Amino acid sequence: xxxxxxxxxxxxxxxxxxxxxxxxxxxxxxxxxxxxxxxxxxxx
Amino acid sequence: xxxxxxxxxxxxxxxxxxxxxxxxxxxxxxxxxxxxxxxxxxxxxxxxxxxxxxxxxxxxxxxxxxxxxxxxxxxxxxxxxxxxxxxxxxxxxxxxxxxxxxxxxxxxxxxxxxxxxxxxxxxxxxxxxxxxxxxxxxxxxxxxxxxxxxxxxxxxxxxxxxxxxxxxxxxxxxxxxxxxxxxxxxxxxxxxxxxxxxxxxxxxxxxxxxxxxxxxxxxxxxxxxxxxxxxxxxxxxxxxxxxxxxxxxxxxxxxxxxxxxxxxxxxxxxxxxxxxxxxxxxxxxxxxxxxxxxxxxxx
Numbered sequence: 001x002x003x004x005x006x007x008x009x010x011x012x013x014x015x016x017x018x019x020x021x022x023x024x025x026x027x028x029x030x031x032x033x034x035x036x037x038x039x040x041x042x043x044x
Numbered sequence: 045x046x047x048x049x050x051x052x053x054x055x056x057x058x059x060x061x062x063x064x065x066x067x068x069x070x071x072x073x074x075x076x077x078x079x080x081x082x083x084x085x086x087x088x089x090x091x092x093x094x095x096x097x098x099x100x101x102x103x104x105x106x107x108x109x110x111x112x113x114x115x116x117x118x119x120x121x122x123x124x125x126x127x128x129x130x131x132x133x134x135x136x137x138x139x140x141x142x143x144x145x146x147x148x149x150x151x152x153x154x155x156x157x158x159x160x161x162x163x164x165x166x167x168x169x170x171x172x173x174x175x176x177x178x179x180x181x182x183x184x185x186x187x188x189x190x191x192x193x194x195x196x197x198x199x200x201x202x203x204x205x206x207x208x209x210x211x212x213x214x215x216x217x218x219x220x221x222x223x224x225x226x227x228x229x230x231x232x233x234x235x236x237x238x239x240x241x242x243x244x245x246x247x248x249x250x251x252x253x254x255x256x257x258x259x260x261x262x263x264x265x266x267x268x269x270x271x272x273x274x275x276x277x278x279x280x281x282x283x284x285x286x287x288x289x290x291x292x293x294x295x296x297x298x299x300x301x302x303x304x305x306x307x308x309x310x311x312x313x314x315x316x317x318x319x320x321x322x323x324x325x326x327x328x329x330x331x332x333x334x335x336x337x338x339x340x341x342x343x
Contacts, residue, residue: 011053018056029096032089033156040087 054133061127062110062138063103063145070328071102071198074221077332078202078214081339086206093156094205098198100149101165105172105194107142111135112177119243122236153205161205168197185248188233189264192225193218199332213280216271220331223268227261227300228324234258234303235314235321254308261320262304269293272331281338288334296320296327 075098079091086094110117110128118129127133146169154162176191196218203214233247234257241250249257272293276286299320306316 008052011055015053015056029089029093033093036087036089 054127054137058127058133059107059141062107062133062141064106064110065103067106067195068099068102070325071195072099073329074217074332075099075198075202077336078199078217079206080202080336081199081213081217082203082206084207090157091205094153094161094202097149097153097157097161097165098201100145101153101169102198104142104145104149105169107138107145108169108173109177111138111142112173113181114138116182116243116245120245157205158208160208160210161201164197164201164204164210168194168201171197181245183246185246185251187246188229188248189226192229193222195225196221212278213275216275216280217332217335219271220268221328223264223271224324224328226264227268227296228321228328230257230261231303231317231321231324234308234317258304258306261300265297265300269297275335281335282341283338284341285334285338288338289331292327292330292334296323299323 072095076095079086079094110126113123114126114128114135117123117126123129128135128138150162150166150169153165172191172194176187176194180187180191199217199221200210200214203217204210230248233249234254248260273286273289275281276283276289299316302316303320308314
């Protein structure tokens with residue numbers, strides 16, 4: 001693989017890492033929202 | 045944009061830069077204040093989600109703005125380093141990112157918070173992209189006056205997120221940001237005028253000249269001051285906000301009058317203009333901070 005390919009792979013890996021963190025955070029947020037909505041529903 | 049071919053995928057930092065993070069802080073702050081000033085308490089998780097959606101929506105609008113204005117940004121010193129004019133990202137990536145983030149922020153707001161907030165968020169994104177960026181910016185020196193409305197929506201969105209509705213106070217906050225935008229932006233345009241001229245952007249100093257711009261700064265400050273203080277006599281806020289609004293607005297008025305009455309000299313450092321621009325940012329943060337402090341004291 002050429003040096004250019006290495007740089008492309010590195011750039012893609014870096015982006016994938018950030019996307020993984022974002023998606024992980026989003027899952028946690030959705031979980032929290034679901035809990036809140038359920039509690040609100042039970043309280044209603 | 046330069047015809048340079050882009051061989052590397054854009055960095056995630058460039059996607060972040062597309063969202064104009066610095067502009068986003070004011071949007072998030074005023075949205076949060078609109079939410080905290082509302083008479084209805086919002087659950088912290090839902091409140092966080094609403095502010096996140098306001099930030100993502102503002103970021104998406106910023107990305108779409110940069111997608112559309114890559115050619116203008118390439119001509120201005122202040123914006124040449126952005127991802128598109130600098131050739132670090134292709135325009136299609138920016139477009140896909142902007143559209144995707146817009147839809148994501150609106151759908152999440154609608155599902156997690158409420159439809160009223162999602163609707164106002166949609167209007168604000170479309171207003172900033174279609175009305176300001178695509179229609180007005182290149183055609184009229186009033187671009188910033190009307191386009192400023194896009195930055196005025198966050199307090200309305202924050203209030204709607206908490207209450208599911210809008211009321212007089214958030215509307216006054218909308219008007220405050222709307223009327224604050226022209227003096228804020230024209231003070232900036234006075235000392236970066238040459239930049240807009242190069243790009244052919246019809247900013248007021250470029251089109252109507254400095255004297256008219258200075259007069260407009262002074263004139264717009266009058267209704268802004270009225271709207272800023274109005275919540276107090278209308279009984280919508282207490283004395284904390286009222287007194288803070290009077291003091292801050294008086295200071296803003298003095299700085300604006302100074303800019304309005306003077307003329308640019310030879311090799312002028314433009315200190316009054318830079319002082320007004322800097323104070324105008326502090327002013328908005330302080331006004332909204334005083335509002336939240338006042339509302340929480342009243343509660």
